[in-house]
Amino acid sequence: MSENRAAEAVEVVSGLHFPECLRWRAGLLYFSDMYGDTVQSYDPETEELRVVAEVFHPAGIGWLPDGRMLAVASEDRAILQVADSQNAPYADLSGLVPGWLNDILVDGTGRVYAGNFGYDLFGEEPKATNLAVIDSTGNVRLQRDEVLFPNGMVRRSDGKLVVAETFRNALTAFTVEADGSLTRDSSIDLGDVVPDGICIDAEDHVWVASVFGKEVVRVSPDGELDRRPVSQCAFACMLGGPDRRTLYVATAPDFEPADRRAKAEGRIEAIRVDVPGVGAQGLGV
Numbered sequence: 001m002s003e004n005r006a007a008e009a010v011e012v013v014s015g016l017h018f019p020e021c022l023r024w025r026a027g028l029l030y031f032s033d034m035y036g037d038t039v040q041s042y043d044p045e046t047e048e049l050r051v052v053a054e055v056f057h058p059a060g061i062g063w064l065p066d067g068r069m070l071a072v073a074s075e076d077r078a079i080l081q082v083a084d085s086q087n088a089p090y091a092d093l094s095g096l097v098p099g100w101l102n103d104i105l106v107d108g109t110g111r112v113y114a115g116n117f118g119y120d121l122f123g124e125e126p127k128a129t130n131l132a133v134i135d136s137t138g139n140v141r142l143q144r145d146e147v148l149f150p151n152g153m154v155r156r157s158d159g160k161l162v163v164a165e166t167f168r169n170a171l172t173a174f175t176v177e178a179d180g181s182l183t184r185d186s187s188i189d190l191g192d193v194v195p196d197g198i199c200i201d202a203e204d205h206v207w208v209a210s211v212f213g214k215e216v217v218r219v220s221p222d223g224e225l226d227r228r229p230v231s232q233c234a235f236a237c238m239l240g241g242p243d244r245r246t247l248y249v250a251t252a253p254d255f256e257p258a259d260r261r262a263k264a265e266g267r268i269e270a271i272r273v274d275v276p277g278v279g280a281q282g283l284g285v
Contacts (some may be wrong), residue, residue, distance in 0.1 A: 004280070008229075008271070009228070009229065009230045009231060009249065009269040009270065010269060010270050010273045011268075011269050011270075011272075012229070012244070012248070012268050012270045013042055013267060013268040014047065014266075014267050014271065015262060015264045015266075016033050016036060016067065016131070016252075016266035016267065017034065017035040017036035017237070017252075017260050017261060017264050017265075017266055018033060018034040018035040018036070018209075018252050018260040018265055018266050019031050019032070019033055019034075019235070019236065019250035019251075019252070019266045019267070019268055020032050020033075020059060020083040020196075020197065020235050020236050020250055021058075021059055021060045021061055021103055021197060021236055021250075021260065021262060022060075022197065022199075022237060022238035022248055022249075022250055022268075023061055023062070023107075023238060024140070024238050024239065024240035024244070024248075024277065025063065027039065027041055027043070027044075027045075027249055027270070028041045028042065028062060028072070029042040029043075029044065029238065029240050030052065030229075031043075031061075031268070032055075032058035032059055032060075032061060032071065032072075032249060033058075034058060034059065034074070034260070035257060035261040037054060037055060037056050037057065037058070037246075037258040038051045038052075038053070038054055038058070039051070039053040039054075039055055039058050039061060039069075039071050039082060039174065039247065040052060040126075041053045041092060041114040042268065044240070044246070046243060048051045048124075048184040052069070052084065053069070053071060053082035053083065053084070053087060053234045054079065054087075055071050055073050055080060055082060055087065055098075055133070056072055056073060056075065056076065057073065057074045057075045057076075058071050058074065058101060059071075059072035059073075059074040059100075059101060059102050059104075059107075060072045060103035060104035060114070060115075061104070062103065062106030062112070063103055063106060063107065063113065064106060064110045065108065065109070065110050066110075068081050069081070069082050069083065069202055070082070070090055070104070070106060071087075072101045072102070072103075072104055072114070072159050073101070073226055074101050074102065075092045075100055076094065076101075077092070077094040077096075077097055077100065077101045077116070078090075078091065078092050078094060078101070078115065079091040079093070079101070079104065079112065079134070081194045084142060089139060089239050089246050090138075091112070091134045091140060092116075093116070093132055093140060094154050095116065096140060096143070097114075097116040097118075097129065097132060097142075098116065098117075098118055098119065098127070098129060098140060099116045099117030099118045099119050099120070099121070099129060100116060100117045100121075101114060101116050102114075102117060102150065102151060103115055103150075103151055103152050104153075105151060105153040105155070105161070106153070106168070107155065107180075108206045109136060109180075110134065110135075110136040111134070111135055111180045112133070112285050113131055113132070113133055113153055113278060114131065114133075114149030114259050115129075115131055115134045115149075115151060115153070115163070116132070116150070117129070117146070117149060118149060118150075118175075120256070126148060126149060126167045128146035128147060128148050129146065129147060129148075129149075129150070129181065129224060130142040130143050130144070130146060130147070131147060131150055131163070132144075133136055133141045133181065133182070135180060140262065141180075141181070142276045143181065143182045144181075144182075144243075145174070145182065145183070145184040145274070146165070146170040147163060147165050147168075147172065148165045148167050149165060149166040149167045150163050150164070150165060150166075150169075151163070151164040151165070151166045151195060151197065151198075152196060152199075152208075152209070152236065153197035153198070154198055154199060154200040154206060155200075155279070156173070156200065156204050157204055157278075158204075159175075159176055160173045160174060160175055160176065160185060160229055161173070161176050161182060162174075162198070162200070162206060163181075164196065164197070164198050164208065165195070166194055166196060166211065166259075167194070168187075169187045169189065169191065169192070169193060169194055169195070169205055170187045170189055170192045171190065171195065171198070171208070171219060172184065172185075172186070172188075172191040172192055173185040173186050173187070175279070178203070181198065188219060189223070190208070190219065190225070191216070192213070193210045193217050193219075193225065194210060194211040194212050194213070195206060195208040195209070195210065195211075195235070195241070195242075196208075196209045196210075196211050196235045196236060197209045197235060197236030197237055197238075197250070198249070198277070199237050199238045199239050199247075199277060200238065200239075200277070200278065201239060201273075201275040201276060201277055201278065202275055202276050202277070202278045203219050203275050205219060205221070205231070205275065206218070206219045207219075207237050207239065208237070208249060209234035209235050209236050209237045209249060209250070210227075210234050210236065210257070211233055211262070212233060213227075213233075213234070214229060214230055214231070214232060214234065214251075215227050215228060215229050215230060215234060216228050216230060216234050216237050216247065216271070217248050218245055218273075228247075228271055229272075230249050230251050230269050230271075231251060231267065231269060232251035232253055232265075232267065233251060233252060233253065233254060234249050234250070234251050234254070235250045235251065235252060235255070236249070236250040236266035237249045237250070238277070239276060239277025240275070240277065243276060243278050244276035244277040245272060245273055245274065245275070245277075246269065246270050246271070246272060246273075247271045247272075247273050248268055248269070248270055249268065249269045249270070249271065250266070250267075250268055251266065251268070251269055252265060252266040252267070252268050253265050
C-alpha cells in the first residue's frame with residue numbers, strides 16, 4: 001500500500017448543504033445538493049454556479065443518449081427527467097426497492113443502473129439489497145446478486161461495472177451481459193476505506209470518496225491505495241477540467257439530514273492529479 005499526501009485540496013465552491021454525485025459534462029461540473037434540494041452546475045472558468053433543476057432530496061444524475069438529463073428523487077424512490085422549466089417522471093421504483101434511491105449510472109445505450117440504501121440508514125441495521133436496471137423502454141429489473149449499500153458506479157475499459165459497496169468496504173466488479181443484467185465477478189477489499197462516490201481514470205484506477213477518512217483514495221486494479229487528504233468527510237469525486245486532471249471532491253462535516261439542511265457547510269474541493277479521467281460523464285466507457 002502506498003500513500004501520497006503531498007497534493008493539497010483547494011476549495012472551489014462553498015456554501016452548499018450537502019454536495020453529492022458529481023459529474024463532468026461539456027466543460028461543466030454537475031452535482032446534486034441533496035439537502036439544498038437542487039441540481040447545480042459549476043463552470044470552472046467563470047466560477048458561475050447555476051441551478052439546473054429543483055428536486056426534493058436529489059441524488060444520482062446522468063444523461064440519456066439524446067441529451068435528456070435524469071436525476072434521482074431519493075426519498076420518493078423515483079428517477080425524474082429534469083429541466084429548467086419543469087420535471088417529468090421517468091421511472092418509479094417506490095414499489096420495488098426497500099430503501100431510498102441513491103446513485104445511478106446511465107450507459108451509452110440509455111440503460112440506467114440504480115442503487116438504493118436497502119434499509120433505513122438512520123434507524124436500522126444494514127441489510128443487503130439489489131441493484132435495479134431500467135432499460136430504454138422503461139422496463140425495470142432487479143438484479144440477482146445482493147449488494148450492501150450500493151453507492152457510486154463506473155464502467156471500466158473492459159466493460160465491467162464497478163460498484164462501491166459502502167458498508168462492505170469494497171469495490172465490486174460485475175460482468176454486464178448483452179441484455180444489461182449483471183453477474184458478480186470480483187471484489188477489492190478497501191480495508192478502512194468506506195467508499196461513497198467514485199470515478200475512474202485512463203489507467204482503470206478508481207478514485208474513491210472515503211466517507212469517514214477525510215480523503216479521496218486512488219485504488220489500482222490490484223488493490224493498491226494512494227490517499228489524498230481533503231478538509232472534511234468526502235462523499236463524491238469526479239475528474240474534470242480542460243485536461244480532465246482536476247479531481248473535484250464533494251465534502252461536508254457529516255451526513256446527518258437535520259444538520260445538513262440547517263447549515264450550508266458543504267464544499268467542493270479540487271486536487272490536481274497526473275492521470276486524466278475518461279469516458280462519457282467521467283464514468284468510463
